[in-house]
Amino acid sequence: MLRLILNYALYVLHLFNKMDIKKLIPQRSPIMMVDELLCVNGDEATCQLTVRNDNFFIDEDGLMAEPGLIEHIAQSASAFAGHNAISAGATEPPVGYIGEVKNFHLYNRPKVGDVLTTTITMGPEVEGITIIRGETKVNDEVYADTTMKIFVKE
Numbered sequence: 001m002l003r004l005i006l007n008y009a010l011y012v013l014h015l016f017n018k019m020d021i022k023k024l025i026p027q028r029s030p031i032m033m034v035d036e037l038l039c040v041n042g043d044e045a046t047c048q049l050t051v052r053n054d055n056f057f058i059d060e061d062g063l064m065a066e067p068g069l070i071e072h073i074a075q076s077a078s079a080f081a082g083h084n085a086i087s088a089g090a091t092e093p094p095v096g097y098i099g100e101v102k103n104f105h106l107y108n109r110p111k112v113g114d115v116l117t118t119t120i121t122m123g124p125e126v127e128g129i130t131i132i133r134g135e136t137k138v139n140d141e142v143y144a145d146t147t148m149k150i151f152v153k154e
Contacts, residue, residue, distance in 0.1 A: 024082030025075055026095050030056045033072040037079045038117075045080035049116045063109040069116075069144040073134035074098050076118040077150055081130075099129060099149040108143045116143070128152050 021034055038046040049072055051058070057068025074096075082093030110116055116136050123131035128151055135145040 021079060023086065024079045024093050026093055027075055027078070030054075031071070033057075033068065033075045034079050037083055040080065040083055043122045045076070045083065045120045045122075047076035047079050047118050047120070049118075051110050051112050051114045051116065053112045055112075058112065063111050066104075066106050066109070066144075069106065069110070069136060070098075070101055070104060070146065072116060073118055073120070073132075073136060073144070073146060074148060074150070076134060077120045077122075077130075077132045077148065080120050080122065081150075081152065094152045096150045096152045099151045102147045102149070104144070104146040106144050108138070108141065110138055110143060114138045 021032070021036060022028070024037060025032070025034060027033070034047045034049055036048045038048055051064055053062075055064065055068065057065045057071065059065050078093065078096055081096060085092075085094050116138060118134055118136040121133040123133065125131075130150050130152065132148050132150055133145070134148065136143050
């Protein structure tokens with residue numbers, strides 16, 4: 001019974017702490033590639049996206065193209081940065097640009113209906129450039145991973 005109460009309390013806390021993703025990232029439709037920031041824990045954050053048939057990056061074969069996974073990882077990092085900025089008192093999320101994609105590995109292409117869960121790990125930041133590591137999974141299977149350099153406009 002105690003476990004049930006704790007799980008319910010965590011669920012309610014999640015609902016109250018859940019921020020509108022549009023407040024965390026500057027991207028808008030049709031290129032929004034994050035539905036929700038699930039959690040932030042220190043230098044790590046986890047985001048989610050449900051792949052829909054109207055997704056900008058769906059190819060004729062019904063699978064997401066590789067650039068869609070790269071953009072999803074970048075926007076997950078953007079949601080993390082937006083959360084940190086808003087938590088620190090900013091009124092708008094920062095605007096960032098992909099400076100470099102390094103060691104991108106594609107293991108599987110998501111299909112419509114898949115739920116992408118991406119973990120972002122923030123690395124060092126030097127002169128406005130942050131190194132991030134992103135790993136995207138569907139049902140605990142790694143679909144893609146990469147390292148990126150992100151430039152944040154001040």
